[in-house]
Amino acid sequence: MHRISTLSSALALVLVAVAFALPASGQETDADVELAPQLEWPSFPDALEAAKESERIVLVDVWSRTCGWCRRQQTEVYTQPDLQGYILDTFELGRLDIDQDSDTLSYRGYTMSSQMLSAGFGATATPTTVFLEPDGTYITRLQGFHAYEDFYNVLRFIGSESFREMDFEQFMTAEENSEGK
Secondary structure (H helix, E strand, C coil), X not given: CHHHHHHHHHHHHHHXXXXXXXXXXXXXXXXXXXXXXXXXXXXXXXXXXXXXXXXXXXXXXXXXXXXXXXXXXXXXXXXXXXXXXXXXXXXEEEEEECCCCCCCEEECCEEECHHHHHHXXXXXXXXXXXXXXXXXXXEEEEECCCCHHHHHHHHHHHHCCHHHCCCHXXXXXXXXXXXHC
């Protein structure tokens, strides 16, 4: 009898948890947000070439075909319309496959594989987002999966070139202060 009572209590807790997890009527859910199509990722050399002409910062997606977090970043974060619009207006895009060790890339006078270049950028796991100056000079990297809002904040910090004048914490404080006005 005690076992049935415990099971009933556990089931009731699960049902309550599910009820609270469901959105209230009228609230927007992720399913209500129309996502943008997935981004097209040019090759790393194409990104550097485009950046020379556009003078935009290069956003390099270091990924792996076997990386579940990479797929999640692509489908949940990079498909958010405002974030994607900002990326396409602000950056040149490129991609490196961290597992690719048989290709040949030229970067800043060196010839190496995508795997070696990824390691040179400090990508020890995937996904990693690397930011480069238009001339290919390394700026910084962001390792791991990051949810939409956090990722968008970093993109705006780098894309606005605020990193040249302040650290990220100062940037976020300035953003909060400007929103409060």
